[in-house]
Amino acid sequence: MNPKPLHYLLLFAGVTVLMFFTLSKPQASVPSAPGFQAHRVVAHAMGGIEGLTYTNSYEAFIANYEKGTRVFEADLLLSKDDRLIARHEWGEKFTEMLGQEAMVKPDERGTVWSYREFKEAKILGRYEPLGWEDILDLMERYPDIYVVTDTKQIKTEEFNRIYTKIVQSAKKRDAALLDRVVPQIYNREMWGDVERLHSFEQVIYTLYQSEDSDEQVIEFAKEKRLAAVTMSETRATEKLVTALNSIGVPSYVHTVNEPRSIAKFKRMGVYGFYTDFLSEQDAARAGWTAYLGF
Template sequence: MAPNSVDNGLAELESLYIPPVPLNRPGAGGSESLAYTAYRAQIYRRRGYWIQSFGQIDLESNDRPIYFHHSGHIPYFEQRGYGIALIQGRTIDAFLAGIPAGALVLVAVKDDGSQRLSGEASSRLADMGIAQLDRSKLRQSYLWAARKLEGAGYEVLHEACSAEELRWRIDDGARQIELVSGGALSSNRSKIEIDGVEFSRNRRGWNVVVCPPDGACISTSFDVFATLAEEGSLYRAAPQRLATSAFRAIYHAGGQLNGIKNSNALEVFEQSYSIGGFRTFTADIELTADEEVVLRHDWQPGFALFGFLARYPDAYVIANINSADRRRLKMMFDKLISAAAPFGFSLLLRVIPQLQSIEMHRIVESIFPFPRYVYILDATPNTIEAETAFVRENKIAFVAVRSDQYTEETGARIREAGARVLVHGVNDMKLLRDLAGSVHGISTDSLAAGDIHAEIAGREAAQQARRAALSRFVQIRFGVDTAGCRWLESPNQEDWAELEERIYRAESADEIRSLLKSLK
């Protein structure tokens, strides 16, 4: 099994991760489901990616990279235009080349072991003595037994390929061995039995057993129908259209309806999503006299917010729940969690509580570990040093500042604390243009989502051009490849100006490499 490399920081922020072993998702509203949702939230907070099952992902609309281990997913990704890259793991040719001299290697194919045999890897396998198997042998049976020589070569003891089931037995004096291969055209099975013990994993592709001269036999498999990499390797699937912007355009209180602001009515959320094009909303949530949570001014039976989130899987809600009464605040969040149960607790992952104080964070955390929070910087009397320390220590995702209180210095401190900057109360395009180069999102009462996105898209296209120019300069001037470097993620134009100056003033490739390493 290849190491779980997503835990080592190889996955981008906001990417998706499919675990190597399918997780048995409990029912929508039970205690096990709530615990599983809390686990997913905590993984996101620690590592920055979202755990998903393959069946939960809409491959047609997805715009984020997906990390996965199961090779059976590869054909489905490829059919939908995803590019597949091996992130970590051994290919079959590298695996065979690395086996110690004197070891016995046994291969029995199940289903198919041919369709990825092409190019340099196929040539290297042929040099090792794998002569009868190529892409023309789709779904055929295949057996190979060989002893590793010094270097990369093998002494082939047996090789056979056929549309019929294949069998081979040998007694080498130390072991009694029986091999069986059944491709999909015959028995569709693999057997590698040594002294009466089955070692084959009986998986699609190459089932491989290695018996070293002085150790126990080990087994592995390679799904060569889909990939040349070993079972358990880590892959990255990139959709044709990756998300180009992390900027959030947030509609305050769901938006406007017939010119009325701050209504928080369900109809407003529906209209702002379907017609207005917004995907993130703030919502004011209150407790009724009979102690039920509701959207302010929305008095329908039940809590309509989760029905809205269930209908629109790419919608997010920043929940404004506040009370000076600690008991009442705790009750409101308890009720919020309970209201999610009929729709599935996973919807809580798209609720972003808005924190008014450090104490409020402690209360909410005691109820449920939401993956992200918005901390209102102007709501508390603490110093900026105390606020940013709290944000850093608790990995708060967003910090919101009123538009009339935002400064570049404040934004820089928030970014240094590891959070993204939101500015609320942005209601004219000039202010948006002034802020767009230094913040990660804005909340508005009146601006149109289309106008916001057009402005941000133009700025990000210009920034992408600057990134490409810098990359090209580095490659031509210093011969340094910038592939794999996550160029500065901050939108701050001052940061970019400083980066450009440092790169253009660099005098050596080592200086450039040191700089690029600091940006990864």
């Protein structure tokens, strides 16, 4: 017998069995709720640009919007003069990574900057840093985008100041903008802090600073009807993801830049992904073929 037909037959049988088990695993269904959940991809820190991450820049937004991304996470901090800006941190090494060290005095590279200093220090000399008002401009100009907040100051007083600015500044323009702002909270107590300021349509519980057990996360998600739970690759387990899916709460995983990783987590039942470089189309294609390396 010619071994080639047998080889192909066995290969076909193996792939068929693998597909059966892959597709029989718990898959996250598309949530029925409107809003950002219509999308699988969240651009981390406004998305990457030219291999650079964490810029939170205008150019990064444009590059990723043009790829089809519609949900953008923004890192938010308060400047020295109490203005809300999009920046991940103030560390000196971070300033050097963004190529901004020449824009400020050496003794100020690791300190909190004023709003003017922040805006004048272009990233790598060419990318435009975004203040919160700039992000509101983008939301008005692009009515199909959603902004997920990642507040880097989470002490109660600072967190409340940040959200007070978010709510008040949006209401001055158009209160409907807040329908497309998606707060991330970092512990269960923050739910009340956010609700006192505004009843947002969708809230995400992100677990990277949480000490809650899986059982506490599930109960909280069910009680508050959370829009999603976001977790790191190491925190994501099939047990937790399946339990969240069973109560209709989708899971998102951060930060994923490899199609194979997306394929693995989709098999687990994860619904969406925070990413620097991947698009909605990349996430859609990352099925069992990507997992196998085809």
